[in-house]
Amino acid sequence: MYPVLEYRLNDPLNGYPAIYHFTDLDPIQIFCRRSCDYFVLEGKVYEVTSTALERDRFVIYLKKDEGEQPFKSAPLDRPLGIEIRLYEEYSESKEFMYVSCFDHIEVFSRLDSTYLTLRGKEYERVSAEMDQDRLTYVLYVKETAE
Template identity: 40%
Template structure:
């Protein structure tokens, strides 16, 4: 496989033409890199970064980001095995309420969901707005808005 020894680096935009490496992952599998690349936002150490673009330099995957906002660092207890995915309604005025969550077995499962435009929760269709990887809490978050369509199987 071409990207067996893949690595990931986040680079922060310092000015219009200068980027500085800020986080580096040398032992990371390709599905996790792809899931992270699908996320418009990345949270680490209380800082939220917004993705600007991405690139591949040989075996090095690069995600270019800008600082979006800073907040106190949140932590979450890890009591389940698997990777947690939260579904949140896009509503800043309501603090993005959680609709539901589930635990996935691997990053391909995460990518399959966050890479889709539409998802269904209890028969209601939701449209994807954005996704984030929150390293502080150890979760992926999918932000969605209701289309008003009810899915009948």
């Protein structure tokens, strides 16, 4: 039996309401999601505020990020992998490349890395998100001076 993963709003006044949950994720998928800084659901962007481990479930707490919008033109229906975007602070970050992954262990190894070598250059992780609407992991990076 796989553990439960639940996304909750970090809203103590309303009892931390659950907005999404899974009962069938492999534990490594849960760790991939817990390593993300943002979560996209139903056209809304949420920032991860914290994570918790309860007796019978993993919990990811979220707050709505009013300043962010999901990508207007982003590919759908890709295989398991990571969409890598060059981070731009006040505009839509352009897609740099897509890395297909064999399994979630490979996804986690990239999402959880501070530095990645891509196309022969070193890049630093800025943040990561799980876009539930597109079933895609997104990694934001910036080129290092190296």
